[in-house]
Amino acid sequence: MVEKTTEDDQNQQASAGEKHKTEVETPDPKRAKVKSETPADNDNEEDKGEESNTRQTTEKGSQESKADAKSENGTAGKSKADTDKDAPASILEKGIIYFFIRGRVDVDKPEEVDDIARSYIILRPIGHDAKLSKPPLADAGNTRILVLPKKVLPSSGRDRFLAFIDKTGASYDEIKGQFLAGGDYETKTKGTRHTPAATPVGEGVYAITTTGRESHLAYILTIPQELGEVQKDLGLKEQGSFIISTKNPEYPAPASARLPKAPEYPKKMHEEFRELRWVPTRPHHLDYANSQILMIGESSGIKKALGVQDDDDGKANKEEPLEEMEKLEEQDLKRMQQLSGDDSASIYADLKAHAKDYPKLQTTF
Template sequence: MPTTRSARNQKPSGAEDDAAGSKHDLGEKPAPDTKKQKTIEETLEGSDEGKRNGTKTDQKKTEKPEKSANDDDSDPAKKTDNDDKPSQKDSSSSSNKTKSDKKESGPGATAAPPPDKSTTAVEEGEREAVPSSILEKGIIYFFFRGRVNIEEPSNVGEIQRSFMILRPIATDAKLGDGPIGDAGNSRLIAVPKKVFPTSGRERWIAFVEKTHASFGALREEFLAGNDYMTKTAGARHTPAARPAAEGVYAITTTGRESHLAYMITLPSELGGLQSELGLKDKGSFILSTRNPAYDAPRGTALPEGPDYPEEVQESFRSLRWQPTKPEHLDYVNSQFLLVGESNGIANALEHDQDGKEDEKPREELQRLEDEDTHRMEELKGDDSAAIFADLGARAGDYPKLETTF
């Protein structure tokens, strides 16, 4: 039986971190037309792979890889810029892009079947008064993957990348017993910096790798490892993703900023591994979505941008950034600034009017944590078995949840 975190009502304290501004100096040039080029993995892993081996794989032999999004000097929030209008040329070329040139993304891209009500713990319509500041809530899973040929990383340096899986539920829903159930609406968020930011001084770019994903797709395309051959390095092995934690989350708004607040339910006690990854019992991040009409910060460019519909793109106006909305995360390659908050979830639950903490969002997230704690206790096996059972996978096929490297 998994050991889950007991509900706590302690109020975090601490000074408010610097918020991510709506305008940042990300370069003067407008973004060029997005073209279908190399895959995300080729772009972000190519430079690291070549540096380690002094060679390029046969998949990248004709192209020079861009600077990796893992590079530590990619900090787009160091400066501000008031001249935030994209050029007319960029705006027109962006609007002329066709959907055939894009990856499938957005609400209509991969219509998921309705969830089976008999196999989901989500009980909709059970919350009478949901705080309007909660834009979305659900279950969050934290994973990481070792570098090529490193099955069991012994430190953060041997991690290729960290990930979040967001499984939204209706804001008026509560959690009952059993697995969460597959609604086909999960998102896979990649964090190239490997660790999660813990203070306002730590801010970097994350991106949406998969949207509207089923648990089956996550098992086959993300969780599992794979083997492949290269002409120069021979056999290579990409290790399976390893679980780090599971919990509940809420995307909230204070009117000025958007936040992703979370509470960990598994493991019951965070260890050195979770600490090195930057995870807390109760933590939050400021989220700001990048306007794809502008060039990406150095070292963070993806092969192509998100296929935002016209109304979403127009909502940026001339701004380089805007507070993240859940709908932004429904498009593959959407990039957002992830800013740490050192005082836990306090900023995420700040009231819009007087700057004081609003207890209603806190109470709702606390209730969700209590329900998830009870739910995970009822799932069979240890922490790993409970997490993978929640994702519809057999724990024996994947690495265990560890608390130390």
């Protein structure tokens, strides 16, 4: 569940910048991927209250709302994608994804998951038709920071973890100065305390997809090329995905999951929720600070999220979303290899930061 906001969390702020440009470039052959499965982490009982049965609520609500309202693409009634659970996925958004952790106060180098205060996902969208080419990406001022109070990622359908949007429209300067950097602060009872800098644990490409009834966040890691102890303990995979649903702020959250402030959704967004507690997440839901996002693990990896189906012979049927993600990953691998230095330096260079000023990518505890 969402932990109580700490003094060091309150020091992280971000806002908007300018649009970026990308170029078309043919990628090098894709590197071989190593299959990796991470066992599900144990749930805390307190996380299962309002979050339980969310998938069923979302599916039922989606059907109810589409019966008498137009869908997002403006067509009335139910399409095949609305009624066929196994319909091919559609990509709503794609981009670069970064995974970071931050140690507890005065813990600069976590030695186990319990030493982590919070984990973070940074989403850097790119245009739907854009291709990744010359590094680093220009500053678009559209980066979002998603906070994971549970510290680890959900690995299976039994894992239902609530996250929230901490920053939207962040520029690289704001990410460097207000998110990545650590700092010291004074307290009346314990004197000077130290907030550690954020530490990278991975980078890759992502896509937010819809399969009609559900939305998914799928990713393919580019860095590190081989998962380390830290990545496995956090639930990171070479390829992974989650079902994602957005909470209706009109319904109160459990006391342990309440944020200091509700998201300031416009009227049109409130209308999307209707009477539902949860709706499938859409990219624009992530553009509002304090949006609460339920993440449900998918042990099948990215297959369901990207519309990969098994035919009668048991062979995987590749749909366009999977091919799009694979191409994007190839482009990202080539792009990151063009950035100087090791994996750490490449990640920081991509965010236009100097690696010497921040912790190295962590793969072992």
